[in-house]
Each structure stands twice: as C-alpha cells, then as structure tokens.
Amino acid sequence: MNEYKLTFTVTIKDQDDPAARKQAKGIIEALGEVVAGAEVKLQQVHQDKPPRGVRMG
Numbered sequence: 001m002n003e004y005k006l007t008f009t010v011t012i013k014d015q016d017d018p019a020a021r022k023q024a025k026g027i028i029e030a031l032g033e034v035v036a037g038a039e040v041k042l043q044q045v046h047q048d049k050p051p052r053g054v055r056m057g
Contacts, residue, residue, distance in 0.1 A: 017044065 010027060014020045024042045031038060 012042075020044075 012020045012023045014023060021042060028040050031040075
C-alpha cells in the first residue's frame with residue numbers, strides 16, 4: 001500500500017504572533033472535528049529568510 005500526504009496552506013495576517021496563534025488554534029479545532037491525527041505547524045513567513053515554525057495541536 002502506498003502512503004500519501006495532503007498538504008495545504010492557510011495564510012493568516014495579524015498584528016503579532018499571539019494573535020496569529022489564536023487564529024490558527026481556531027482553524028486547528030475546526031479541522032480536528034473532521035480530520036483525526038493531523039500534523040499542524042504554524043510558520044511565520046519572512047521576505048528575506050526561511051519560514052520560522054512551531055508545531056501546534
């Protein structure tokens with residue numbers, strides 16, 4: 001059996017990290033009702049360097 005990974009991106013724009021995490025938490029909770037065991041990572045996007053991320057959920 002083959003294994004597949006579904007990846008999608010949701011862009012969150014907010015004033016600061018705590019506000020973005022609050023929005024992400026709401027999305028994670030909504031997804032958790034539909035998809036069990038999903039791996040979630042919130043990343044801050046920068047123009048001049050790689051994304052910085054934190055695993056959530």
